Amino acid sequence: MTNDDIQKIIFDALAMANNGREADSQIPLSTETQLYGTGGHLDSMGLVSFLVDIEESLQDSGIYISLSDERAMSQQNSPFRDVQSLSGFIVQLIGEN
DSSP states (O other): OOOHHHHHHHHHHHHHHHSSGGGGGGOOOTTTOBHHHHHHHHHHEEEEHHHHHHHHHHHHHHHHOTSSSHHHHSSOOOOOOBBBHHHHHHHHHHHHH
């Protein structure tokens, strides 16, 4: 699975999150989009739902990884801060499996 494939999965999950949002609070679909933390578009519950959507999409492709494991939570720079860091984190996890 390529980085482009992973970013598409992330954008699809963001589009699903946008379905429940008002027009003025839509999350932009960009690699620079801030996801969580300072300036992020997702609160903690939104992040969990978003990560579950991504994990389910990956499972549909035969990839079984957990995005919210202890390692992700303990990193100095959160892999959930923006789309680019999240896609890099997913690539890393897939490479380790």
